[in-house]
Amino acid sequence: MLAYALRRCLLAVGTLLGITIVTFLIISVAPGDPAAIHSEDPKLSARVYEQLRKHFELDRPLPERYARWLSRGVRGDFGVSFADGRPVMGKIAERIPATATLAILSILLGLTCAIPIGIGSAANRNGWFDTTSGVSLYLLYSVPSYVAGMVLIHLVGVKLDLLPFRGMTSDGFDSLSLIGKAFDIAKHLALILFCYTFHSVAYDSRFIRQNLLEVLRQDFVRTARAKGVREARVVWRHAFPNTMIPVLTRLGLLVPAILSGSVILEVMFSWPGIGRLYFDAVLMRDYPLVMAETVLTAALVLLGTLLADLAYAWADPRIAYA
Amino acid sequence: MVGLALLIALLAVAFFAPILASEQPILCRYKGRLYAPGLVQVLHRIPGSPWLVSMPKPFRFPSFSPRREIRPEEGDWALWPPVRFGPNEVDLDLRLRGRSPGHWLGTDEVGRDVLARMIHGAAVSMQVGFISMGIAALIGLAVGALAGYAGGRTDQIISRFIEIVMCFPTFFLILAILVWLKPSIYNVMIVIGITSWTSIARYTRGEFLRLRTLDYALAARALGAGPARIIVRHILPNSLAPVLVVVTFGIASAILTESALSWLGFGVMPPQPSWGNILRSAYDNLRTGGHMIYPPCIAIFFGVLCFNLVSDALRDVTDPRLHEG
Numbered sequence: 001m002l003a004y005a006l007r008r009c010l011l012a013v014g015t016l017l018g019i020t021i022v023t024f025l026i027i028s029v030a031p032g033d034p035a036a037i038h039s040e041d042p043k044l045s046a047r048v049y050e051q052l053r054k055h056f057e058l059d060r061p062l063p064e065r066y067a068r069w070l071s072r073g074v075r076g077d078f079g080v081s082f083a084d085g086r087p088v089m090g091k092i093a094e095r096i097p098a099t100a101t102l103a104i105l106s107i108l109l110g111l112t113c114a115i116p117i118g119i120g121s122a123a124n125r126n127g128w129f130d131t132t133s134g135v136s137l138y139l140l141y142s143v144p145s146y147v148a149g150m151v152l153i154h155l156v157g158v159k160l161d162l163l164p165f166r167g168m169t170s171d172g173f174d175s176l177s178l179i180g181k182a183f184d185i186a187k188h189l190a191l192i193l194f195c196y197t198f199h200s201v202a203y204d205s206r207f208i209r210q211n212l213l214e215v216l217r218q219d220f221v222r223t224a225r226a227k228g229v230r231e232a233r234v235v236w237r238h239a240f241p242n243t244m245i246p247v248l249t250r251l252g253l254l255v256p257a258i259l260s261g262s263v264i265l266e267v268m269f270s271w272p273g274i275g276r277l278y279f280d281a282v283l284m285r286d287y288p289l290v291m292a293e294t295v296l297t298a299a300l301v302l303l304g305t306l307l308a309d310l311a312y313a314w315a316d317p318r319i320a321y322a
Numbered sequence: 323m324v325g326l327a328l329l330i331a332l333l334a335v336a337f338f339a340p341i342l343a344s345e346q347p348i349l350c351r352y353k354g355r356l357y358a359p360g361l362v363q364v365l366h367r368i369p370g371s372p373w374l375v376s377m378p379k380p381f382r383f384p385s386f387s388p389r390r391e392i393r394p395e396e397g398d399w400a401l402w403p404p405v406r407f408g409p410n411e412v413d414l415d416l417r418l419r420g421r422s423p424g425h426w427l428g429t430d431e432v433g434r435d436v437l438a439r440m441i442h443g444a445a446v447s448m449q450v451g452f453i454s455m456g457i458a459a460l461i462g463l464a465v466g467a468l469a470g471y472a473g474g475r476t477d478q479i480i481s482r483f484i485e486i487v488m489c490f491p492t493f494f495l496i497l498a499i500l501v502w503l504k505p506s507i508y509n510v511m512i513v514i515g516i517t518s519w520t521s522i523a524r525y526t527r528g529e530f531l532r533l534r535t536l537d538y539a540l541a542a543r544a545l546g547a548g549p550a551r552i553i554v555r556h557i558l559p560n561s562l563a564p565v566l567v568v569v570t571f572g573i574a575s576a577i578l579t580e581s582a583l584s585w586l587g588f589g590v591m592p593p594q595p596s597w598g599n600i601l602r603s604a605y606d607n608l609r610t611g612g613h614m615i616y617p618p619c620i621a622i623f624f625g626v627l628c629f630n631l632v633s634d635a636l637r638d639v640t641d642p643r644l645h646e647g
Contacts, residue, residue: 018486026498142627144578146585147619150601154615158608263493264582268605279586282497294498298489305489 004313012306019298020073024066027291069291078292083284088292091277098168099266099273102189102196103258107251109193110200117201118208123235125213133205141202146264149195153268156191163190166270192269200254207250211243245315252308255301325631328624336445340364343405343438346381347388350400357381359388360403367445407435409442409595420613428613430603439595440617446596447625450511450580451573457515458576459569462522467553467561469523470530481527488520496579500588507590510583514576522568529561563640570633574626581622597621 053059057068072078078088117137121130157165164170168188169181176184215221216239224238225231262275270276274293281289313319340363341348348360359381365371380386389406392398405426413433420428427436469480487495495517503509533539534557542556583589584598585605592599597618604614 014482015486015489018482019489022486022490023498026495027501138630139627142630143623144581144626146582147601147622150605150615151619153605154608154612158612263497264586267586278494278497282501282588285501287501290498290501294490294494297491297494301489301491 001313001317004319005310008306008309012302015302016299019302020070020295021066023291023294023298024069026294027287028062028065073292073295078295079288081281081289082286083281083289088289091289092274092293092296095272095274095277098271099262099275102193102262102271102273103255105189105193106196106200106258107254110197110204111247113197113201114204114208117205119212119235119240121205122209122212122216123231130209137202137206140198141206143198145195145199146268148198149191149265149268152191152194164188165191168272192265192271195265195269196258204247204250208243208247211246212239215239215242245312248311248315249308252304252306252311255304323635325628325635328628329632332444332625332628333448335441336448337367338364339442339445340367341403343407343409343435343441344403345387345389345406345408345411347392347400347402350388350392351398352380352388352392352400353396353398405435405438405441407438409439410434410593411438418607418610427617430600430614431607431611434593436600436614436617439600440597440621443595443597443600443618444621444625446507446590446594447577447580447621450507450514450590451577451625451629454511454514454518454576454580455569455572457512458519458572459522459565461516462519463526463558463565465519466523466526467530467558470527471534471549471553471557473531473534477527477531480523484520484523487517490517492517493579493582496583497588500583505583505588505591507594507596510580510589514579518572518576522565522572525564525568526561529564530557533557533560563636567633567637567640570629570636574629574633577625577629578622581618597625 050059057065060068069079076089080086081088081091117133121127121133124130153165156162164187168185170184170188173181173184212235216235221234221239224234229238262273263279264275265271266273266275267279274297278290278293278297280286281293335342340346341360344360344363346359346363347357349356349358351357357378359378362375362377365375366377376382380391381388388400392400407425411434413429416425416429416433418429418431419425419433422428425435425437427440430436430439465480465484469477469484496513499513499517500509503513530553534552539552539556542552547556580589581596581598581601584596585602587602589598590596592603600614601618601622604611604618607614
C-alpha cells in the first residue's frame with residue numbers, strides 16, 4: 001500500500017510538471033504579447049515598449065522564462081495582476097470561500113439525494129419507482145445546468161420575485177444580525193446550488209443503482225437472504241457499503257465537473273467565486289491571473305483523482321497489488 | 323428510436339433553414355422570370371456549390387427587398403417560407419415584442435424575429451457539434467492508435483500526455499485558448515476540437531491494445547502488411563464502434579459548450595444567430611425579454627437529449643454485455 005501510494009504521488013508530481021509546461025506554452029506561444037497590449041497607446045514610444053518587454057521578461061528565451069516562472073510559482077508567487085497590480089494569489093484566495101461553499105454543499109446535498117434514490121430504485125428493480133425515477137432522471141440529466149439556471153432566474157427570480165439571483169449577499173448585509181446573515185446567504189445560495197447539484201443527483205443515483213444491482217447479484221447477498229436476514233438489512237448493511245468504493249472514485253472525478261460548471265453559472269448568478277474571477281481575467285487578458293488559475297485548477301483536479309485513487313486502494317487492497 | 327427521429331428532424335431544420343425562415347422566397351416569378359433564391363441558398367450549404375450555381379442577380383443585393391418588389395398585381399407570384407423573416411432582418415420599430423401572429427416567437431432587442439434566429443441557430447449548433455467532434459475524432463484516433471499499436475515506451479509517453487491534458491477542466495482550457503483568438507464560429511470549432519479528443523484517444527488506445535494481439539492482426543502481419551496498413555485497414559474498422567459512442571456523446575457536449583461560450587460572449591458573435599446568444603439577449607433583458615428564454619432552452623435540451631439517446635442506443639448495440647444488466 002505504501003509503495004503504491006508513493007508511486008502514485010511521484011507520478012502525480014510528473015503530471016503536475018506537465019501541467020505547468022502545457023499552461024505556459026498555451027499562453028506564451030499564442031500570438032500577441034502582453035507588452036503590446038499594455039502599450040496599445042500609439043503615443044508610447046518604442047523605448048517604453050522595450051521597457052515593458054523587459055519588465056515582463058519577454059526578452060529572455062522561452063525555457064529561461066519558464067524556469068523563472070516555475071521557481072516563483074513553487075513559492076506561491078504567480079506575479080501581479082495586470083488589472084489592478086495586486087498579487088494574483090491574493091486575488092484567487094479571496095474568491096475561494098464562495099466557490100468552496102458551493103462545491104462542498106453541492107457534493108453533500110447531491111449524495112444525500114442520490115443515495116436514497118439509487119438504493120430505492122435498485123431494491124425494487126423495474127418497480128414503479130425505478131421506472132419513473134429512471135426516466136425523469138434521464139431527462140434531468142439532459143438539462144444543461146445553465147439552461148436550468150436561466151429558467152429558474154426567470155421563473156423564481158423575476159416572475160415570482162421569490163429569491164435573489166445576483167451575488168452572494170444583499171445590500172446592507174453588514175448591518176444584519178448573525179442569523180440574518182446566514183439566512184441572507186442561504187437565500188442567495190438556493191438557486192445556484194440547485195443548478196450545481198441536480199446534474200450529479202441525476203448521474204449519481206443511476207450510478208449507485210447500477211453498482212448496487214451488481215452487488216446484489218453476489219453470493220454473500222444470497223447467503224444473507226438464505227440466513228433469513230430481512231430485506232432492508234440485506235440492502236443497507238450487506239450490500240450498500242460495498243457500493244461505496246466506486247462512489248469514492250466518482251467523488252474525485254466530480255471536482256473537474258464542478259470547476260468547469262462554475263464559470264458560466266457563477267457569471268450568470270454574479271457569484272463572487274473562482275469561475276467568475278477566471279472569466280473576468282480572460283476578458284481583461286490578465287495573463288498572470290489566467291495562468292495561475294489554469295495551473296491551480298488543473299492541480300486541484302490532479303489532487304482529486306490522486307486522493308480518489310488512494311482512497312480506492314485503501315478501501316480495496318487488491319488494487320495496490322495489481 | 324425517438325432519439326434518432328429527433329436527430330433527423332434537427333438536422334433537417336438545420337440544413338433547410340434558408341427555406342424555413344428567410345426574407346427570400348423559395349420560388350418566385352419576378353418581372354416575367356422564374357427565380358428560386360431560397361433553393362439556391364439551400365444548395366449553397368453543400369461545399370463547392372457556390373462556384374456552380376450563384377444567387378440570381380436582383381436577389382443577391384442586400385438592398386433588394388423581395389417582400390416589396392414582388393407585386394402580385396403585376397403578375398408576380400412567390401412561394402414564401404413558413405417564417406417570412408431572415409435571421410438578421412432588423413426592425414427597430416418592433417423591439418422586444420412578445421409572441422404575435424406576425425412574429426410567432428416574438429422579436430429580440432433590435433427587432434429580429436426570434437423563430438428565424440432559432441432555426442438558423444440550429445444550423446450553427448449542428449455545424450459546431452459535428453465539425454468540432456470531427457476534429458477531435460481525427461486527433462483522438464490518431465493519438466490513440468499510435469499509443470495502442472506501438473505499445474511500450476511510446477504508449478507510456480502518450481498516455482502520460484493524455485493524463486496531463488485530462489487534468490485541465492475543459493471549459494477552462496477552452497477559455498484559456500480563446501483569450502488570444504477572435505471569437506468566431508471557426509475558432510470555437512477548432513478549440514473545442516483540440517480540447518476534447520482525450521477520451522476518444524483513451525478508448526481507441528484500449529481497443530488497439532486488445533485488438534492488435536488477435537489472430538487476424540497477426541495474420542495480416544504474417545502476410546507482410548506494413549504497420550500503416552494493419553492500423554488503417556485491419557484494426558481501425560474494428561475499433562470504431564466504441565469510439566462512435568464517445569463521439570456521439572461528445573457532439574452533445576460540444577453543442578452545450580458552444581452555447582455556453584456564445585452566452586459568455588466568446589463563441590459565435592452576433593449578428594450571427596446561435597442558441598447561446600439568443601439566450602444571452604434574454605438574460606440581458608430579463609424583464610422585457612422573457613419570451614426569448616424558453617425557445618433556446620428547449621432547443622438546447624432537445625439537442626442534447628437526442629444525441630444522448632442516440633449514443634445510448636449505439637452503446638447498447640455495440641456492447642452486448644449491457645443486455646444482461
